[in-house]
Amino acid sequence: xxxxxxxxxxxxxxxxxxxxxxxxxxxxxxxxxxxxxxxxxxxxxxxxxx
Numbered sequence: 310x311x312x313x314x315x316x317x318x319x320x321x322x323x324x325x326x327x328x329x330x331x332x333x334x335x336x337x338x339x340x341x342x343x344x345x346x347x348x349x350x351x352x353x354x355x356x357x358x359x
Contacts, residue, residue, distance in 0.1 A: 312358075314348030 327345050331338075344350050 312349065312352055313346070314351060317347065319345060319347060 324345060327343070331343070
C-alpha cells in the first residue's frame with residue numbers, strides 16, 4: 310500500500326458509495342470503466358505486496 314497515493318485499502322463503505330452512485334444516482338453515464346483504486350493507476354503498474 311505504500312505505492313498508492315492514499316496509502317490504504319478502500320473501506321467497504323467507500324466501495325458501496327460507488328456502487329450506489331453507479332446504480333441509483335447516476336442517470337447519464339454509460340459504458341465507462343471507473344477505477345476505484347486509491348490512485349494506484351497513477352503509477353502505471355499495480356503492486357501487490359503481501
